[in-house]
Amino acid sequence: MPAWHTLNLRTAYQVTPQLQFQAALENITNRYYRVFASGISAPGRNVVLTLRGKF
Numbered sequence: 572m573p574a575w576h577t578l579n580l581r582t583a584y585q586v587t588p589q590l591q592f593q594a595a596l597e598n599i600t601n602r603y604y605r606v607f608a609s610g611i612s613a614p615g616r617n618v619v620l621t622l623r624g625k626f
Contacts, residue, residue, distance in 0.1 A: 575602065575603075575604040575605070576602070577597065577598045577599075577600070577602055577604060578598070578599040578600050578602075579595065579596065579597045579598070579599065580595065580596045580599060581593070581594070581595040581596075582594055582595075588625075589624060589625045589626070590622070590623070590624050590625075591622075591623040591624075592620075592621070592622055592623075593619075593620070593621040593622075593623065594618075594619070594620055594621075595617070595618070595619040595621075596616065596617070596618055596619075597616065597617040597618075597619065598614070598615060598616050598617060599616065601614050601615065601616055602614060
């Protein structure tokens with residue numbers, strides 16, 4: 572399997588002590604790659620938005 576790399580950016584912001592917002596931009600350069608053992612090879616960027624709450 573050939574070697575590859577991706578460029579990712581992640582950040583988090585603590586809104587309150589119980590609430591956190593997270594954001595990520597993955598594969599910024601839109602590089603063609605394969606997730607190990609997935610059987611899928613393709614380029615593509617991902618945007619991930621997460622809201623975490625503690626109760």
